Amino acid sequence: MKILAFAEQREGKFKKSAFEVTQAAKKLGGQLGMEVIAVVVGDSVSGIAGELGAYGAGRILTVQDPRLHFYSTTAYAKVIAEIARRENAGVILLPASQMGKDLAPRLGAKLNAGVAADCTALAVGGSDIVASRPIYAGKAMISVKVTSPVKIFTLRPNVFTASPVNGAASSVEACTVDLADADFSAKATSVKVAEGRPDVTEASIIVSGGRGMKGPEHFHLIETLADVLGGAVGASRAVVDAGWRPHDEQVGQTGKTVSPSLYLACGISGAVQHIAGMSSSKCIVAVNKDKDAPIFQIADYGIVGDVFEVLPALTAELKKTLGK
Amino acid sequence: MKIIVCINHVPDTEAKIKIGADGRTIDKAGINYMLSPYDEFAIEAALRLKEKFGGETLAISLGGDVHKETLRKALAMGVEKALLLKDDSPRDSDSIGRALAEEIKALAPDVVLFGKQSIDYSDELLPGLVAEHIGASSVTCVVKLDAQEKSFVCEREIEGGHEVVTAILPVVISTQKGLNEPRYPSLKGIMGAKSKPIEERQPKAFDSLVEVVAMSKPPAKQAGKIVGTDASAAAELVRLLHEEAKVI
Numbered sequence: 001m002k003i004l005a006f007a008e009q010r011e012g013k014f015k016k017s018a019f020e021v022t023q024a025a026k027k028l029g030g031q032l033g034m035e036v037i038a039v040v041v042g043d044s045v046s047g048i049a050g051e052l053g054a055y056g057a058g059r060i061l062t063v064q065d066p067r068l069h070f071y072s073t074t075a076y077a078k079v080i081a082e083i084a085r086r087e088n089a090g091v092i093l094l095p096a097s098q099m100g101k102d103l104a105p106r107l108g109a110k111l112n113a114g115v116a117a118d119c120t121a122l123a124v125g126g127s128d129i130v131a132s133r134p135i136y137a138g139k140a141m142i143s144v145k146v147t148s149p150v151k152i153f154t155l156r157p158n159v160f161t162a163s164p165v166n167g168a169a170s171s172v173e174a175c176t177v178d179l180a181d182a183d184f185s186a187k188a189t190s191v192k193v194a195e196g197r198p199d200v201t202e203a204s205i206i207v208s209g210g211r212g213m214k215g216p217e218h219f220h221l222i223e224t225l226a227d228v229l230g231g232a233v234g235a236s237r238a239v240v241d242a243g244w245r246p247h248d249e250q251v252g253q254t255g256k257t258v259s260p261s262l263y264l265a266c267g268i269s270g271a272v273q274h275i276a277g278m279s280s281s282k283c284i285v286a287v288n289k290d291k292d293a294p295i296f297q298i299a300d301y302g303i304v305g306d307v308f309e310v311l312p313a314l315t316a317e318l319k320k321t322l323g324k
Numbered sequence: 325m326k327i328i329v330c331i332n333h334v335p336d337t338e339a340k341i342k343i344g345a346d347g348r349t350i351d352k353a354g355i356n357y358m359l360s361p362y363d364e365f366a367i368e369a370a371l372r373l374k375e376k377f378g379g380e381t382l383a384i385s386l387g388g389d390v391h392k393e394t395l396r397k398a399l400a401m402g403v404e405k406a407l408l409l410k411d412d413s414p415r416d417s418d419s420i421g422r423a424l425a426e427e428i429k430a431l432a433p434d435v436v437l438f439g440k441q442s443i444d445y446s447d448e449l450l451p452g453l454v455a456e457h458i459g460a461s462s463v464t465c466v467v468k469l470d471a472q473e474k475s476f477v478c479e480r481e482i483e484g485g486h487e488v489v490t491a492i493l494p495v496v497i498s499t500q501k502g503l504n505e506p507r508y509p510s511l512k513g514i515m516g517a518k519s520k521p522i523e524e525r526q527p528k529a530f531d532s533l534v535e536v537v538a539m540s541k542p543p544a545k546q547a548g549k550i551v552g553t554d555a556s557a558a559a560e561l562v563r564l565l566h567e568e569a570k571v572i
């Protein structure tokens with residue numbers, strides 16, 4: 001049996017999750033005695049495919065086609081399912097990214113495979129893989145086992161580690177899968193890139209602002225702090241609903257789920273629905289003038305103070321420490 | 325245009341979650357339920373498609389009798405018909421997807437709408453599962469929709485931007501916040517929904533492919549360190565982040 005790792009790339013560049021997924025596959029492969037194969041799909045990917053070797057992919061398969069330059073749910077699913085069948089894959093790992101989450105159920109239906117979604121941990125017990133993740137907005141944890149012969153897991157980005165090992169042997173093979181026009185019944189034709197800061201789901205540092213920021217005109221304090229840290233700007237639903245910030249910045253149960261290494265909550269009370277989206281952050285810092293705000297119950301560090309005084313001071317201190 | 329919207333009934337976001345005696349499900353006692361928030365965008369999108377193209381709208385929910393409450397909300401918002409696939413037993417996404425697909429395929433809709441995710445398990449699996457089973461195109465996490473007779477041009481959210489996707493009908497769409505502002509049910513709508521019939525059928529059973537091994541409360545986090553009570557604490561906070569937490 002083999003493990004297939006889907007290595008996501010866009011515009012000829014791997015997503016960090018591609019390395020995380022490959023390395024997670026390598027670890028599982030070691031525990032279960034299974035060969036690891038990474039799959040890269042796109043327009044021009046043979047040049048980058050070799051990068052996956054350092055993360056533990058012994059074999060790397062590429063499927064290149066100009067029509068696969070942009071993502072197509074139907075065509076990508078066909079390609080991966082086809083490769084999984086040819087290789088007799090027993091386990092398929094994908095990132096729980098917008099692409100991976102879109103592909104996983106399609107593959108599940110094609111391969112009669114159960115999908116364990118958005119896993120934050122994978123453990124091997126005997127010959128079983130037990131996948132865990134938070135549910136009910138982080139109010140409970142669930143562990144599941146996939147019982148079908150083919151098992152699919154999507155891994156929450158930023159949770160699994162990816163550290164390259166130099167000198168690992170790997171081979172890159174080009175594969176072809178026949179694609180007809182009918183396989184592109186849903187197809188991306190362009191991507192509108194939001195310029196500037198990273199997306200909250202990909203950033204390793206997020207600075208979020210809430211209603212305590214008092215108005216959209218004060219979010220430059222959040223933005224400057226985020227920029228000094230090279231981080232993303234996040235928001236509570238209260239400020240998104242008020243129209244102060246765009247909804248793609250919203251963190252929480254009805255926003256995005258994030259797992260950065262550092263999450264700074266500024267003027268955010270810490271409602272359960274907000275915490276739902278960010279409780280798996282590695283380090284949480286809260287700045288709030290109310291010492292009883294619930295956000296302090298989950299924060300690793302807190303300053304009980306006014307954001308309008310604390311944020312500029314924090315920005316200045318960080319500039320000093322980071323030498324900017 | 326034949327439009328179907330699939331909706332789910334989930335614990336209120338404020339609900340206190342307790343683990344049930346079996347250690348695999350939640351204790352349902354005392355929990356209030358609501359229409360899953362993303363599904364409101366799906367209902368609104370269904371109504372707008374009907375307003376633009378004419379045709380019919382049908383809301384489907386698979387679950388116990390309590391799901392009728394959520395179907396009534398869809399009717400109150402303006403959906404014309406409702407179908408309860410009545411089944412109270414625990415099912416995994418795969419089996420819900422197969423049961424929904426079976427019903428939906430027989431109805432041969434042009435469009436099937438879903439919320440982006442149910443906020444209970446947040447699997448985000450059903451739109452893709454149903455699309456594949458009924459042989460439809462699909463676009464998930466849609467924030468913008470330009471609907472034409474034969475194809476839809478959608479914008480879906482991706483990391484750091486939007487992907488512009490053309491999808492040929494029949495199509496499955498999952499809706500993300502930002503797509504529209506769901507309408508409030510009118511008083512007339514609410515009154516009317518009370519007397520509208522909700523059709524009931526028993527969905528087919530399928531074996532689960534994902535088995536719950538255990539459910540537990542997350543480990544309690546110990547309260548953190550209050551570094552200070554004014555701006556003068558900034559320097560110490562930066563030192564702690566740098567030297568203790570090592571995150572910057």
Ligand SMILES: Cc1cc2nc3c(=O)[nH]c(=O)nc-3n(C[C@H](O)[C@H](O)[C@H](O)COP(=O)(O)OP(=O)(O)OC[C@H]3O[C@@H](n4cnc5c(N)ncnc54)[C@H](O)[C@@H]3O)c2cc1C
Nearest residue numbers: 210211212236237238252253254255267268269274289307
């Ligand atoms: C179905 C549903 C889904 C939801 N989904 C989400 C979601 O996805 N994400 C989300 O965030 N919320 C969500 N919510 C809303 C959530 O319940 C809260 O209303 C929201 O998170 C509050 O945002 P806030 O913390 O910015 O505002 P508030 O709760 O008003 O908190 C503002 C905080 O700022 C502090 N403050 C004020 N002035 C200052 C100052 N000068 N300096 C420092 N601190 C100051 C106050 O002490 C207070 O703690 C949802 C709610 C429902 C019902």
Ligand SMILES: Nc1ncnc2c1ncn2[C@@H]1O[C@H](COP(=O)(O)O)[C@@H](O)[C@H]1O
Nearest residue numbers: 330331332386439441442447448449450
């Ligand atoms: N039991 C159900 N019956 C009908 N539709 C459902 C049900 N559960 C989920 N859905 C739909 O599928 C979407 C995605 O749910 P999920 O895959 O569970 O995250 C929801 O937003 C609903 O539109």
